[in-house]
Amino acid sequence: MSGDDQRDYDGYARLGLDRTGQAEAFDAIGDRYDEAFPHKEGQLDSGAWLARTLPPGSRVLDLGCGTGIPTARQLAEAGHDVVGVDISSGMLALARANVPGAHFVEADLATLRDGRLGSFDGVAAFFTLLMLPRPEIPHALRMLHGLLRPGGLLALSMVEADVDDFSMPFLGHSIRVSGYLRDELRQVVCEAGFEVAGESSPAYAPASTDVPPEIQLFFNLRRA
Numbered sequence: 603m604s605g606d607d608q609r610d611y612d613g614y615a616r617l618g619l620d621r622t623g624q625a626e627a628f629d630a631i632g633d634r635y636d637e638a639f640p641h642k643e644g645q646l647d648s649g650a651w652l653a654r655t656l657p658p659g660s661r662v663l664d665l666g667c668g669t670g671i672p673t674a675r676q677l678a679e680a681g682h683d684v685v686g687v688d689i690s691s692g693m694l695a696l697a698r699a700n701v702p703g704a705h706f707v708e709a710d711l712a713t714l715r716d717g718r719l720g721s722f723d724g725v726a727a728f729f730t731l732l733m734l735p736r737p738e739i740p741h742a743l744r745m746l747h748g749l750l751r752p753g754g755l756l757a758l759s760m761v762e763a764d765v766d767d768f769s770m771p772f773l774g775h776s777i778r779v780s781g782y783l784r785d786e787l788r789q790v791v792c793e794a795g796f797e798v799a800g801e802s803s804p805a806y807a808p809a810s811t812d813v814p815p816e817i818q819l820f821f822n823l824r825r826a
């Protein structure tokens with residue numbers, strides 16, 4: 603870990619983190635999440651970039667893995683050693699059943715800075731950092747920088763939106779989300795020590811009318 607990463611870990615520890623309701627919402631949503639968000643072409647494309655660019659048998663973290671579909675499964679089927687992490691025990695129960703070949707850990711992502719999961723060749727963080735308040739997101743990215751080996755890859759997605767800890771209805775529950783417009787997100791990831799190897803911004807219409815249409819941002823990143 604670089605000195606910059608260590609200093610940032612100290613800053614992360616000083617943030618007051620309020621996760622009220624976030625895990626409970628996903629515990630209750632369960633596999634309705636996959637029903638509401640079918641046809642994940644953007645996510646599959648970014649996952650495929652990660653799967654094929656990493657050497658075979660790489661150690662990959664699926665951060666906020668949800669049900670394990672499609673990403674943990676895609677990475678495991680490509681022959682990688684997958685560790686999925688999620689704060690929701692309900693989502694993890696589905697993930698363990700969906701992807702028996704991966705290893706799953708119940709944890710708040712902020713706690714991974716203790717290093718207990720070791721280091722990784724790649725990380726997938728699809729629609730996970732948007733569950734954090736904005737001031738935390740640069741710290742979380744720095745933490746991922748610290749967990750990645752030199753040259754490691756990060757496949758990141760967010761929803762494009764200029765919001766911070768915004769409370770919204772989501773499949774009959776309330777969750778808090780944050781986002782950036784694409785230029786600002788690009789700046790945030792670069793300041794956290796990543797180079798952009800590719801990006802896309804597809805429009806996405808969920809299957810459920812409980813969730814509004816969105817512009818998704820996919821960034822394929824390399825640890826600089």
Ligand SMILES: C[S@@+](CC[C@H](N)C(=O)[O-])C[C@H]1O[C@@H](n2cnc3c(N)ncnc32)[C@H](O)[C@@H]1O
Nearest residue numbers: 628666667668688689690693710711728729733
């Ligand atoms: C929008 S879902 C995305 C799931 C999956 N990555 C996908 O793309 O299908 C966000 C996931 O992040 C998890 N999550 C939210 N806050 C978290 C935190 N602080 N630490 C770990 N996981 C978290 C939720 O439980 C949920 O499964």
